[in-house]
Amino acid sequence: MAAPSGLSSNPFEVLGLDRSASFEEVKLAYRRLAREYHPDANPNDPMALERFTALRRAYERLKIFYQTLEDVEGAPDGPAAAQAAATAGHSDRQAAVPPQREPMPEPPLSTNGARHEAAGEMPVTPSGARRAFRRTGPIRHPGEGDGHLAPAGRAAEVKLPEPLRIGGGHLALRAEVLYSYQIVAPSPQPQMLYALISLRTSETVSFPRVPLNLCLVLDHSSSMLRGGKVERLKDMVGELVKQLDQDDYLSIVSFGDRAEVLLPAQPLSDPSLVRTAIDSMRCRGGTEISRGLVSGLSELSLNASRAVSHLILLTDGQTDGDEMACLERAEEAAALNVGITAFGLGADWNSTLLDGIARPTGGHSDYIESPEAMVQAFIARVSALQSTNLRRTVLGVNVVASQLQRATLVSPMMQPLEFTAERGTPMAIIGEISSATEYQLLAEFQLMPCQPGAVRVADLTVTYDVPGLQREREALIIPISTTAATDPDVPLQADPRVTDMLRKVTANRLQERAWHEIETGNAAKGTGLLKRAAEHLEVAGHADLAQVAIAEAERVERGNDANDENVKRIIYGTRRLAQTAHQG
Numbered sequence: 001m002a003a004p005s006g007l008s009s010n011p012f013e014v015l016g017l018d019r020s021a022s023f024e025e026v027k028l029a030y031r032r033l034a035r036e037y038h039p040d041a042n043p044n045d046p047m048a049l050e051r052f053t054a055l056r057r058a059y060e061r062l063k064i065f066y067q068t069l070e071d072v073e074g075a076p077d078g079p080a081a082a083q084a085a086a087t088a089g090h091s092d093r094q095a096a097v098p099p100q101r102e103p104m105p106e107p108p109l110s111t112n113g114a115r116h117e118a119a120g121e122m123p124v125t126p127s128g129a130r131r132a133f134r135r136t137g138p139i140r141h142p143g144e145g146d147g148h149l150a151p152a153g154r155a156a157e158v159k160l161p162e163p164l165r166i167g168g169g170h171l172a173l174r175a176e177v178l179y180s181y182q183i184v185a186p187s188p189q190p191q192m193l194y195a196l197i198s199l200r201t202s203e204t205v206s207f208p209r210v211p212l213n214l215c216l217v218l219d220h221s222s223s224m225l226r227g228g229k230v231e232r233l234k235d236m237v238g239e240l241v242k243q244l245d246q247d248d249y250l251s252i253v254s255f256g257d258r259a260e261v262l263l264p265a266q267p268l269s270d271p272s273l274v275r276t277a278i279d280s281m282r283c284r285g286g287t288e289i290s291r292g293l294v295s296g297l298s299e300l301s302l303n304a305s306r307a308v309s310h311l312i313l314l315t316d317g318q319t320d321g322d323e324m325a326c327l328e329r330a331e332e333a334a335a336l337n338v339g340i341t342a343f344g345l346g347a348d349w350n351s352t353l354l355d356g357i358a359r360p361t362g363g364h365s366d367y368i369e370s371p372e373a374m375v376q377a378f379i380a381r382v383s384a385l386q387s388t389n390l391r392r393t394v395l396g397v398n399v400v401a402s403q404l405q406r407a408t409l410v411s412p413m414m415q416p417l418e419f420t421a422e423r424g425t426p427m428a429i430i431g432e433i434s435s436a437t438e439y440q441l442l443a444e445f446q447l448m449p450c451q452p453g454a455v456r457v458a459d460l461t462v463t464y465d466v467p468g469l470q471r472e473r474e475a476l477i478i479p480i481s482t483t484a485a486t487d488p489d490v491p492l493q494a495d496p497r498v499t500d501m502l503r504k505v506t507a508n509r510l511q512e513r514a515w516h517e518i519e520t521g522n523a524a525k526g527t528g529l530l531k532r533a534a535e536h537l538e539v540a541g542h543a544d545l546a547q548v549a550i551a552e553a554e555r556v557e558r559g560n561d562a563n564d565e566n567v568k569r570i571i572y573g574t575r576r577l578a579q580t581a582h583q584g
Contacts, residue, residue: 011058030059186484199439207389208468213307217296219315220254221287232371251299255292256285265299290325316345347564362431367572390433396461402445411578452486504577507536527553
């Protein structure tokens with residue numbers, strides 16, 4: 001239920017706490033307020049029951065919320081498995097043995113052995129005083145671990161450190177690194193360190209424009225006749241042509257249960273040919289995506305040596321039994337250096353399949369909610385493709401005093417990086433990098449036991465091609481390091497920019513696991529995970545998306561199927577969390 005009049009919907013505010021509160025403070029506040037507002041103590045107050053219920057609900061929600069990172073188990077095919085395969089001398093995708101399922105990395109240890117909350121402020125209190133995520137607030141000082149904030153005279157605003165900047169000179173790529181902790185506690189036990197890495201093209205390097213070799217692979221099955229999809233699709237192509245330059249190449253393929261080349265690959269010397277081609281599209285038959293991919297890759301191959309090649313797939317339905325063929329075509333596209341963006345229109349399509357088609361190429365899938373949103377989605381994607389300066393971008397990891405647990409590309413679209421072993425090193429595809437887009441990834445390291453002093457964590461190597469400058473396999477090395485404190489009483493302060501991103505990644509992982517559990521018949525576990533994802537979303541400021549997640553969890557609990565449209569909203573809404581933050 002919503003909070004009663006005078007009470008916020010944010011559970012911290014309902015209990016009169018800020019987000020730095022420990023769980024002990026939550027319990028104390030709840031007990032005090034519950035006694036004050038209990039209906040038995042307020043027999044003449046008609047709002048007493050509603051206030052008491054809101055307090056109890058806020059407490060229950062926060063009790064779940066403090067179970068943050070343990071709720072998310074490890075992802076298969078992680079970098080540790082790739083490293084093991086590399087050590088064994090394997091180099092193919094099948095050689096990377098998935099690790100055993102492991103719990104989410106535990107928070108770092110304090111100097112007294114207590115666990116710190118990995119995604120929030122570093123308290124100096126003993127274990128049992130776990131704290132929620134926070135952005136800014138008063139610093140806690142040694143000795144003030146009794147559950148109270150520092151005295152007002154000693155409170156200080158957190159001064160955020162400048163990111164470590166890497167790159168320069170002739171290199172086409174720059175990087176900035178933020179750490180969850182600038183200083184960690186020396187510890188005889190493993191602890192976690194998180195690195196948020198931003199990648200962008202150099203402002204000092206001049207990138208000659210490279211033409212775009214674009215193929216639109218469009219669903220023309222009979223389902224496209226409904227809801228004005230065909231009309232909006234034709235409008236979208238008309239607007240897209242206005243954005244392309246005359247030296248760009250365009251081809252259009254439509255597919256149902258067979259494929260048809262509407263516009264053979266050619267420069268845009270005569271835009272009227274495009275309109276004639278798209279007007280000739282006729283919707284009929286079923287849906288076999290692999291047929292469209294075959295024809296699209298064939299058209300792109302004609303100009304691959306002269307331009308940046310990319311395929312944009314649009315479908316509104318489930319493919320008809322050719323899923324494996326689609327995945328094989330995706331591997332072919334990756335080998336041909338063709339990127340794929342896969343758009344699903346409406347609610348009746350397979351997000352797992354579209355992920356499988358796009359990700360091997362360094363691309364991504366995305367959700368278009370309505371026909372009216374097609375123009376904006378396609379225009380935004382083509383705009384990013386036109387400003388692509390780096391291609392075949394790959395991340396390599398060489399760990400030193402650590403183990404890489406996971407790495408997640410968090411923007412422009414959140415997705416886990418999938419590592420394979422190549423030449424003895426775990427490698428993951430990032431794909432194309434555009435000067436118009438910020439790319440960020442979150443790397444999660446488990447540090448080995450360390451003594452006071454400098455700790456060399458790992459070396460990351462980002463390799464890429466610069467087609468406009470005819471450079472291949474240029475490399476930027478990003479050293480990851482930290483310092484173990486020499487003073488056992490030094491306060492350890494988390495960087496809220498990193499912990500905020502970790503919270504968003506956690507929400508995404510929780511909802512992904514939730515749908516997996518629900519689809520495999522474990523509805524109780526799945527709905528529990530979905531509600532926990534909703535708690536993270538609400539505290540992160542995404543209340544609308546949190547409400548959709550809670551509504552779907554309750555729908556499944558009642559024995560009904562989840563609403564397909566809302567499932568897509570949750571999946572792709574959480575993937576866009578970092579993108580939304582970056583765009584303001």
